[in-house]
Amino acid sequence: MTGDIWQFAYIIAALSIIGSIKWLSSPVTARRGVLAGQGGMLLAVIGTLLRHEVINYEWVLICFFVGAAIGAPLAYLMPMTAVPQLTALSHAFGSLAAALVGTAEYYRYVGAGHAATGFTMTALVVETILGYLTCTASIMAFGKLQELVPTRPITYRGQNVVNLVLLAVAIALGVWMIVEPTPFWVFPAFTGLSLLFGVLLIIPIGGGDMPTVIALLNSYAGAACAAMGFALGNRLLIIAGSLNAASGFILSVIMCNAMNRSFLNVLFGAFGQVQEGTVAQASTRPVRSATAEDAAQIMSGARKVIVVPGYGMAVAQAQHKLRELTDALTRRGVEVEFAIHPVAGRMPGHMNVLLAEADIPYDRLHEMEDINPEFAEADVALVIGANDVVNPAARHDTSSPIYGMPILDVDKAHTVMVIKRSMSPGFAGIDNELYYMDRTLMLFGDAKAFVGEIVKELPAH
Amino acid sequence: MSTEVEMSIYVLVLAVPLGLQLVQRVSPLLHTPLMSLTNAISAISVVGAILIAGSGEAPRLSRVLGCLAVTTSTINIVSGFLITDRMLKMFRKKDSGKEHGS
Numbered sequence: 108m109t110g111d112i113w114q115f116a117y118i119i120a121a122l123s124i125i126g127s128i129k130w131l132s133s134p135v136t137a138r139r140g141v142l143a144g145q146g147g148m149l150l151a152v153i154g155t156l157l158r159h160e161v162i163n164y165e166w167v168l169i170c171f172f173v174g175a176a177i178g179a180p181l182a183y184l185m186p187m188t189a190v191p192q193l194t195a196l197s198h199a200f201g202s203l204a205a206a207l208v209g210t211a212e213y214y215r216y217v218g219a220g221h222a223a224t225g226f227t228m229t230a231l232v233v234e235t236i237l238g239y240l241t242c243t244a245s246i247m248a249f250g251k252l253q254e255l256v257p258t259r260p261i262t263y264r265g266q267n268v269v270n271l272v273l274l275a276v277a278i279a280l281g282v283w284m285i286v287e288p289t290p291f292w293v294f295p296a297f298t299g300l301s302l303l304f305g306v307l308l309i310i311p312i313g314g315g316d317m318p319t320v321i322a323l324l325n326s327y328a329g330a331a332c333a334a335m336g337f338a339l340g341n342r343l344l345i346i347a348g349s350l351n352a353a354s355g356f357i358l359s360v361i362m363c364n365a366m367n368r369s370f371l372n373v374l375f376g377a378f379g380q381v382q383e384g385t386v387a388q389a390s391t392r393p394v395r396s397a398t399a400e401d402a403a404q405i406m407s408g409a410r411k412v413i414v415v416p417g418y419g420m421a422v423a424q425a426q427h428k429l430r431e432l433t434d435a436l437t438r439r440g441v442e443v444e445f446a447i448h449p450v451a452g453r454m455p456g457h458m459n460v461l462l463a464e465a466d467i468p469y470d471r472l473h474e475m476e477d478i479n480p481e482f483a484e485a486d487v488a489l490v491i492g493a494n495d496v497v498n499p500a501a502r503h504d505t506s507s508p509i510y511g512m513p514i515l516d517v518d519k520a521h522t523v524m525v526i527k528r529s530m531s532p533g534f535a536g537i538d539n540e541l542y543y544m545d546r547t548l549m550l551f552g553d554a555k556a557f558v559g560e561i562v563k564e565l566p567a568h
Numbered sequence: 569m570s571t572e573v574e575m576s577i578y579v580l581v582l583a584v585p586l587g588l589q590l591v592q593r594v595s596p597l598l599h600t601p602l603m604s605l606t607n608a609i610s611a612i613s614v615v616g617a618i619l620i621a622g623s624g625e626a627p628r629l630s631r632v633l634g635c636l637a638v639t640t641s642t643i644n645i646v647s648g649f650l651i652t653d654r655m656l657k658m659f660r661k662k663d664s665g666k667e668h669g670s
Contacts, residue, residue: 182650201644353587456599482619
């Protein structure tokens, strides 16, 4: 009986993991969800350590220590604005683990001299290819988010063909390993191709598509775990892995829908590349600019202000100043609301986290469908570091790469204020006609400094 | 097909729709915490890593790779859960938000 304790631990671990995702669906129960997740993970680890196959504890424990010693500072030292990078990096480690286990299992079979069954081998191949490609893809995503790698899409002629051929060769090697014992060079070559494919997969994807990509990588990491479950005959791994694969997949579908684009388009479309023609003719049209004092005057006289944050707010770390502005305006009787586009920022829900960090109550944050009708009655729409998600071209300009993307209707507000560094077109290189409207005031400067100035200039009440 | 494999496939076909259902209802407010929580959970591969790192009969190369895998998956677990926790601590409602500031 004692030999079976680990099986009970696994069952409870699986239930906890299911519960943790369920509880995370509401802010009220979210903390419980994290506790359940931690508990489930702990049970999975303890259960595994109790299995009679595990006899060497020293190294496993040392590795736990090393891992915790690296992981904990990583989570505590990163600023909140760097959550997307951190998630990408964390992913890279997790999927590397899955790939390494696949590799280790492969060499275990080779070392034992007997071939694995076709089924086990298939699972191992799937696990390894997904693990390695997710690892390098996550590292590339990290590089782009941290701006160590150029965030613009990098494309070249025949890119998709090269990528597909590479993937096809990797899969062919995988199939070869499944059907018969292969020469010793095949597995390393297979590994190398998987790693390379991960890099090439991310190179043509722009920073603006990172919310979709990070969710998708999450899905791949889950799928790698589920494949590992099949290879090891371990159902806990299958449950946790497929829950993960499903959740990552759903999130990336939600992100794609929010941009009205298909999966294939995000992965192979190289957003922003097509647009070079329109960038050149952009900057000559006149715009109206205003000072912090003007902005403060208008806002203090307003009844309702809707703030639209974007990635620029994260870069400038403007969320705390924004909180001060919100408080100051609220004290003067101005209603301040926040409009959050689903793909604002660099990962799903990015803006919500930053505004929560600045202690802005979450019931002030509104989703696109809920807030769009309210712009018509807003006196001021304040756009901070958002660009494509407020570009009216998405509604009518069929030649625009963002045509068809649902946007926030800021142009319906009485006055539109846009805080922006300069007139240079945004990340995707698409010009924004919002800036040239008569009702639009451009507030040029660093978002954090500018919002701070507006707070100072607000007339006493 | 062995019963073992058959059971595993049953588990898969039940777990995938469950995952789709669970996540569809998560409020967009919590998408980032959800991402980092599932990121931490994807490090469940630690189970496979321990099995091979602690195994008595696996060749040395496999055990070394297993140890590396235990380390990297622990990094994933620890950083994933800690950052989720840090994030969720920040979400508050209007009342508690006002108490805290202004």
